[in-house]
Amino acid sequence: MAAGKLIRRLLRRRFQLTVFSGLAGICLVAAVYMTAQVFFKLDELGTSATDNLQWTVAQLEVEQLKAIDALDRMDGDNPATIDEAHRRFNALYSRVVTLSRGRGFAEIWANNELSPNLKTIKAELTSILSVMDGPDDDLLAQRARLIDHLESLTPPIRQLSIAGVAIDAQQTNNERNALLGQLIRLTALVVLMMVGMISLLILLWRLFHLYRRRALENRKTLNRLTTILNTSQDAVLVVAPNGDIVDKNAAAIRMFGLAEATDGPPPNVRNVLFRRDDSGELAPLAGARLIQSCAQGPNRCANLMARAPNGDHFPVELSADMADRMGDEVCVSFIRDISRRVAAESEMQVARDNALAGERAKARFLAMISHEMRTPLHGILGTLDLLDETRLTKEQRRYARIMHGSGQQLLNQINDALEITQADGGTLxxxxxxxxxxxxxxxxxxxxxxxxxxxxxxxxxxxxxxxxxxxxxxxxxxxxxxxxxxxxxxxxxxxxxxxxxxxxxxxxxxxxxxxxxxxxxxxxxxxxxxxxxxxxxxxxxxxxxxxxxxxxxxxxxxxxxxxxxxxxxxxxxxxxxxxxxxxxxxxLPKAAKKPHRETVDPEKHGTARRSVLIAEDNSANRYVLAQMLEKDGHSVRAVADGAAAIAAAEIDAFDLILMDISMPGIGGLEAARRITQGTGPSCNARVLFLTAHINLETEIDAELHASGAEGILTKPLPRSELRAIVAGKQANTEPLRNPPAPDHPVLDDHVLKQLTEMIPPDRLTLTLQDFFAEADTLIAEAGDLLEQADFGTLADRLHKLAGSAAIIGATAMQSTLSRAEDACLSGRKDDIGAHLALLNDIWKVTRARLSAHHRAA
Structure with missing residues (x-):
């Protein structure tokens, strides 16, 4: 606001100065012009004594008398007298012609009542002109008549003479009045010019005092700024475009060890400031780079390093902008040592990391405990479901339902705790x-x-x-x-x-x-x-x-x-x-209704026969799923990859398609997309994905939606859940649960029991033998694949074995395999090695437990 007032005041002063200066200049030009006019007029008046009307008319009267006298003195014996008569007549006639035709007299006679007299005189003289120009004898003979004619002109000539005096007096008076007006105007102009000059002097005097006061204030301000800059703890460098430091404050001299001004070349900014290049090495900061950074306005940078007098480097923060210094562009840089701040931020970062690590540990503990509690709860609830299908007394059935309700309530509370954990971790x-x-x-x-x-x-x-x-x-x-x-x-x-x-x-x-x-x-x-x-x-x-x-x-x-x-x-x-x-x-914006997909009420039609397509590259998984479905009376077709699933869906109409996400060739996501977006008989079938990868990447959310699938089911799939899904229950579309902790139970007894009840003993033995062989081969070859950095092949092998582990109920092994697969997909070689080492130990325990369980069964 103050700056705006100052600018307006300066503009007003400049306008006043311009106006007064212009006025004085105009007055000066006008005064010179009018002075010249006065001088010209005076000169004109000085020449009018010999060339005015009064003199000319008086000379006319004199010429008349001389002509009469010359005619009177003519003598025939003396030719000279006759020539004198001719000369005097000619002089009289010329004077009359001058009065009637002269440039200065024509305007006078044009508007004067004496003009006829002048015409009469000229007519009389013209009438005797022939005699005067004739033979001398005729001139002598008519001399008396000629004299009478000339004497008859005396009255009109005298009237002209008298009028000439009056006209001359009037002209003189007019010229005097005109000259007086000129002098008055000149005087007024001079007075006006003097007023303008005095006003200009007053304004200049005030401006002089104003600028003198400002100069003193600027000097004080400059001294104050110099004191501030020299006492500032921040270094100030004035850098030329070539990088030379043309000015600096005391802090800069102390901070960088710059020498005082000498006759030698000035120091360069490249010897003071540095920045890290792409390789992390310190590189000098060129002056051109600094100037360029300020081209678009003030620049601030906090990732620079400076060199101390002892050669050490320390972090600095730079604020720079362009300025004009006596006509030259320079970069004014303020540099602050931020060593303490960086150290404090590092300490805060460490404290923050420690706090976050503590929070993550709490979250992991809560998730682990929740998962540990969910596992036996699923077993309890599954067992109660099976118990409810047996013959129970009314009282036993009531007790079983009370137990199921309490277990479900506990499971809901655990799920609530997991929801909060996921929300706090940002994984919802x-x-x-x-x-x-x-x-x-x-x-x-x-x-x-x-x-x-x-x-x-x-x-x-x-x-x-x-x-x-x-x-x-x-x-x-x-x-x-x-x-x-x-x-x-x-x-x-x-x-x-x-x-x-x-x-x-x-x-x-x-x-x-x-x-x-x-x-x-x-x-x-x-x-x-x-x-x-x-x-x-x-x-x-x-x-x-x-x-x-x-x-x-x-x-x-x-x-x-x-x-x-x-x-x-x-x-x-x-x-x-x-x-x-x-x-x-x-x-919740309005949306177009999706094509109707037929579902079945599980309570009313839980035993309805369905046509199911299973796409699973693991033979054991295909067998177990097919057994679970066929025992409930459903029609099942099992294929080993996505291409076979697409081909089957184009031929037969399936009610439900269970598809593994990761399969060789065409994966589950792509296969599901082609089936649901195609025109085959199964385009409206329900599609659900199966996965043993319990830490599935969140990017699959968009791909799942685009594929037209209903949701994801995590292996192992309880029979009760599978029954509900087949009967029409909507699949759980929530994000998959967090992976179990490494100390997760080695085997899920409930899954093993269910597997034992569904599969004949010889088939179960064969399934376990295949699993043992697959696991032994992978563990033996994993080290070589890791050494060769063949992460893609290793991830596929781990994923396949994780699916087998899920079907068998080897939960700890499944968890470790999923973690190792995650590390492969991310290319974290060290993490892969750690998970494989843990996998080797877990496999030994898992194999022994599986063998003992199978022998007992």
Missing amino acids: RLRETVFNLDKLLKDLTTAERHNAEARNTTLEFLPPKQPLGHVSGDKGRVQQVLINLIANAIKFTENGTITLEATRHEGTSNDTSIVEIQVSDTGIGIGESDLPRIFDDYVRLGGEASEMVEGTGLGLGIARQLVTLMGGQIGVESVEGEGSLFWVWLP
Whole structure:
């Protein structure tokens, strides 16, 4: 603001100076011009004494008298007298002609009443001109008549003489008045010029004092800046385009050991500043490079090194910009020693890494414990499923169902803990699909209504006026959020009402279409002090009623994490003792309905016969899956690669296709894409992927969506899960679980037991022998493949063996093989070696346990 005022003041002063200077110049030019006019007029007046009207008319009268006298004195005997008469007449006539035709007199007679007199005189003289120019005898004979004619001109000549005096006086008066006006104007102009000159002098005087004061202020400012720069701890270098240091402050002299100004050449910036090249070596910083970096404006760089007087290098931060120095462009550089800051940042980085390592260790511990707990829980729940299919008494069946419900509740809590771990680790992923949102809301209401009725609570869905229709989003995540909100409302509402509502809010485009979902209840409500932390993890509100409610306090925390992941918002409004309203805003744009794919209700048609295609390159895996399906009465066709799967799908119509992701030749992803996007009889079949790679890369999410597959199933696949999938249950599309820890149980007894029940003993023996041979061969050849850096072949071998391990139930070996495959795909040679060394030890234990288990069976 101050700079703007200063600029406007300077511009105003410059304008005033220009105006006054221009005015003075104009006045000076005008004064010179008018002075010249006065001098010309005076000169004109000086010559009018011999060339004016009065004199000319007086001479006319004199010439008349002389002509009469010459005529009177003519003597025939004396020719000279006759010549004198001719000369005097001619002089009189010439004077009359001059008065009538002269350049100076024509204007006078043109507007004067005496003009006829002059014409009369000229006419009379013209009438006797023939006599005067005739023979001398005739002239002498008519002398008396000629004299009478000349004497008759006396009155008009006298009148002209008198008029000439008056006219001459008038002209003189006019010229005097004109000269006086000129002098007055000249005087006024001079006065004006003097005023302008005085104003200009006053302005110059004020400017002189102003600039003198500013010069003193600038000198003070310069001294102050010099003091600041010389006392600054930052080095200041003024660098010329060729890199020469043309100026510096005291800090620069101390920091770089630069010599004081001498007669020698100036130091160069390349001897002071350095930067690391592509190879990591220090290279001098050229002056041209520094100037170029400032070409587009101020430049700041914090990755430079400087040389100390003792030759050591230390990190510096540079701020530079171009400036004008007495007409030459220079680069002004401020350089700060950041050695302490870099050391502090390094310490902070170490502390941060330690903290993150601790957090990761906690997360790994939680994931490991959760997985360790899930494994026996799956065994317990699977055994209870099998037990439920046997003949039980009514009381035993009730006990089994209580055990199954408690186990499922524990599994849900473990899954919640895993969700939080994945959210904190940033590994939660979305899988976008097209689904019917109205149907999802109705199905949720129907599924949860039984739980609400158990607490004498009504759960109802109020459909919107306009159907929400098909939307694009992660159906599983939306369902998970709403289940948590509805389950939370049921927990805290007894003898009340819970309402589920949904409304679409259209944005400026279809992509910004927002769906608002509300879950309101008439339960115990939430205290105002508890509202800010209601969505925190592991939060359980106080109060007698809440103490009676089971749960980990993770449900709303997971809902918040998932809503944020989907780009939405979640909130709550509540009045303690009256109820709560939870609302969710989710970006769920409208989408076109996908082609209908027939599914089967597992509860009503769980035993319906299905046609299933298995694509698996591992023969043991193909056999086990085929046995599990055929024992349930399904029609099964098994192929060994993707090309065979495509060929089979083009011939027969399959209800379900189970396909391994990694197969030789055409992989599972590509095969699935060709089948679902083709026109064969199986283009609408359900496609599910199988994998033993439990740490599958997250990039597969987009490829999975593009392939048209429904989801991914992790080996080993429990028979109950396989039955549910075949019957129509939607596959789990959540990101695959984290890999088990290295100390994962060597064998999964539940899988082995299931395998023993399904496969004849001789076939099981053959399967184990093939597995032993495959594992021994890989472990023997893995070292050579690693040494040759043939990571692609090694990854394929590891993946295949991991699939076999999954079918056998060798979980620890499967985990180690998956980790080694990950390292191969990333090209981490050291990690591959470490995993292979661990694999060798685990295989020894696994082989012994498998042999003992088979002998016992």
